[in-house]
Every structure is written in C-alpha cells, then in structure tokens.
Amino acid sequence: MDGRDWATFLLPYEQTVEELKVKFKTMRSELKKREEYTPIEFVTGRVKRLSSILEKAKRLNVKMEDLEQGIEDIAGIRIMCQFVEDIRRVAEYIRARKDLEVVYEKDYITNYKESGYRSFHMIIRYPVQTALGQKIVLAEIQIRTLAMNFWATIEHSLNYKYRESLPDEIRLRLKTAAEAASILDSEMSSIREEILDAQRTFEDNSNTTTQVLQAIHQLYFYHLVNEAIRCQEEFNVIWQRQDMVAMKVLLERVRGMISRAKKGENTDGV
Numbered sequence: 001m002d003g004r005d006w007a008t009f010l011l012p013y014e015q016t017v018e019e020l021k022v023k024f025k026t027m028r029s030e031l032k033k034r035e036e037y038t039p040i041e042f043v044t045g046r047v048k049r050l051s052s053i054l055e056k057a058k059r060l061n062v063k064m065e066d067l068e069q070g071i072e073d074i075a076g077i078r079i080m081c082q083f084v085e086d087i088r089r090v091a092e093y094i095r096a097r098k099d100l101e102v103v104y105e106k107d108y109i110t111n112y113k114e115s116g117y118r119s120f121h122m123i124i125r126y127p128v129q130t131a132l133g134q135k136i137v138l139a140e141i142q143i144r145t146l147a148m149n150f151w152a153t154i155e156h157s158l159n160y161k162y163r164e165s166l167p168d169e170i171r172l173r174l175k176t177a178a179e180a181a182s183i184l185d186s187e188m189s190s191i192r193e194e195i196l197d198a199q200r201t202f203e204d205n206s207n208t209t210t211q212v213l214q215a216i217h218q219l220y221f222y223h224l225v226n227e228a229i230r231c232q233e234e235f236n237v238i239w240q241r242q243d244m245v246a247m248k249v250l251l252e253r254v255r256g257m258i259s260r261a262k263k264g265e266n267t268d269g270v
C-alpha cells in the first residue's frame with residue numbers, strides 16, 4: 001500500500017473515532033441533564049499511528065491483508081470515570097446500545113495485568129456509513145477511573161522512553177504505584193457511598209417532615225383544632241432538635257388520630 005492507500009484505509013477508522021467521541025460526550029451531557037450525577041467524566045479517542053499498526057501487526061504475526069480483523073484497536077476511544085462503580089454502569093450503557101455490537105470484553109480491573117495496569121476494555125463492531133456504503137469496523141473502548149488513567153499515562157510514557165528495557169526498579173515502583181492508585185479508588189468509592197447515604201437520609205427526613213405537616217393540616221379538616229395546635233407545637237420542638245425518631249413517632253400518632261376520626265371515634269388526648 002502506498003501513502004494514499006493508507007490514508008483511505010484509515011478513513012473509516014477516523015470517522016469511527018469522531019462519531020464514538022461525539023456519542024459518548026452526548027451521553028455525558030444527556031445524563032447530566034437527566035440525573036444529578038453522570039458516570040462519564042471525559043472522553044478521548046485516537047486512530048492508531050501507521051508505524052504503531054505495522055509494529056503491532058509484526059508483533060502479533062498479522063498479515064497485511066488481515067489488518068482489519070487482526071488489529072482490533074486501530075480505532076480507539078477512552079472513557080474516564082470518577083469512581084470504579086461508574087465503569088460497570090458505563091459498560092451497561094454500552095451493552096444496551098443498538099448502534100454497536102460488543103464482540104468481547106476484557107476486565108483488567110478484576111484481573112489486572114502484570115505491569116499493574118487496570119482498565120475495562122470492550123472490543124466492538126461499529127457500522128460506519130461511508131461515501132461508498134456501510135463498513136463494519138472493529139474498535140476498542142477503554143473505560144477507566146481518573147486514577148487508573150493517571151497511572152497508565154505515566155507508565156505508557158515511561159515505557160515509550162525506555163522501550164523494552166524499563167529498569168526493574170522502575171517497573172517495581174510502578175507496580176506499587178498502581179496498588180496505591182487502586183487504594184485511592186477504593187477510598188473514593190467509600191466516600192461516594194457516604195455521599196449517596198447522606199443524600200438518601202436527607203431525602204427520607206424531608207419526606208417525613210412534609211408528611212407530618214400534611215397530617216397536622218388534615219386534623220383541621222376533621223375539626224380536631226386543639227389537637228392540631230398541640231401537635232404543631234410538638235412538631236416545632238422536634239424540628240428544633242432535628243430529632244427524626246421523635247418526628248416519625250409524631251407522624252404515627254397524628255395518622256392514628258386521623259384514622260380514628262375517619263371512623264367517627266373519639267380522639268384520645270394528644
């Protein structure tokens with residue numbers, strides 16, 4: 001193949017990378033609008049350089065005519081997430097898409113590589129619409145946390161600098177650094193749970209508070225004016241103390257009064 005042939009060979013891959021980048025960036029902004037939280041932090045992509053394709057083909061014994069099937073990452077995108085849990089969620093979104101087909105997955109998070117490398121990879125089949133019609137190309141999606149990305153970027157550049165001869169001492173220190181990045185991810189995940197827990201508790205508390213106020217309001221409807229006034233005073237004290245256990249007890253009591261009033265029974269003293 002001469003230069004022009006290579007340029008045309010790479011065209012569908014360039015289009016694939018551009019389209020996939022747009023699609024996942026759009027997914028990020030759409031999720032941001034729909035929910036308060038998006039599992040996608042940012043997206044990058046690249047088409048493999050010609051020299052890198054040829055090097056890899058040589059290393060993997062792939063013939064020139066088999067490049068399209070033999071090299072799966074000529075088109076590649078990378079999705080960065082804040083938390084490890086987000087990686088599973090992004091993978092689910094990808095599996096559910098109708099505009100691509102997942103060929104296989106590689107979980108380098110559970111089974112991290114000897115180097116310490118951690119990421120979740122998906123090899124997909126992507127139908128790209130070219131001027132000459134549809135062409136199905138293979139592409140790689142790497143999904144990783146910010147910490148995994150930080151480690152892999154540094155490690156990649158060191159490997160590039162030292163080529164095959166990365167000194168053992170550096171290799172070992174990189175492995176230790178990968179462990180540290182993984183611990184950082186776990187720490188961040190536990191904080192994430194705390195944040196979500198806090199949000200859930202806040203929501204639960206504000207629901208109870210609203211329900212108590214609505215129930216007290218209903219007491220007036222059943223002409224239980226004195227009871228309503230006393231319950232309101234009790235509510236004010238509990239609210240000041242932010243005693244959510246007492247708030248739930250008050251809710252049950254007021255509901256009991258309403259239910260007895262509905263049946264036409266006498267209401268016991270508040």
Ligand SMILES: Nc1nc2c(ncn2[C@@H]2O[C@H](COP(=O)(O)OP(=O)(O)OP(=O)(O)O)[C@@H](O)[C@H]2O)c(=O)[nH]1
Pocket residue numbers: 056073106113115116117121151152153155156
């Ligand atoms: N920085 C870094 N990246 C890695 C490492 N291992 C894999 N990767 C990335 O993940 C891609 C796919 O790796 P593999 O799943 O091992 O795929 P492969 O085609 O069998 O192997 P490669 O020849 O390394 O591409 C690579 O092209 C890199 O972008 C690693 O140890 N360090």
Ligand SMILES: Nc1ncnc2c1ncn2[C@@H]1O[C@H](COP(=O)(O)OP(=O)(O)OP(=O)(O)O)[C@@H](O)[C@H]1O
Pocket residue numbers: 044045046048049052056073075076077078140141142156
């Ligand atoms: N799927 C991907 N998405 C975005 N960037 C990638 C992806 N894969 C590799 N890169 C980046 O592209 C640049 C060139 O990588 P290149 O394809 O030569 O290397 P590689 O994928 O790490 O190596 P290999 O030849 O072993 O597949 C590097 O900065 C690399 O981090």
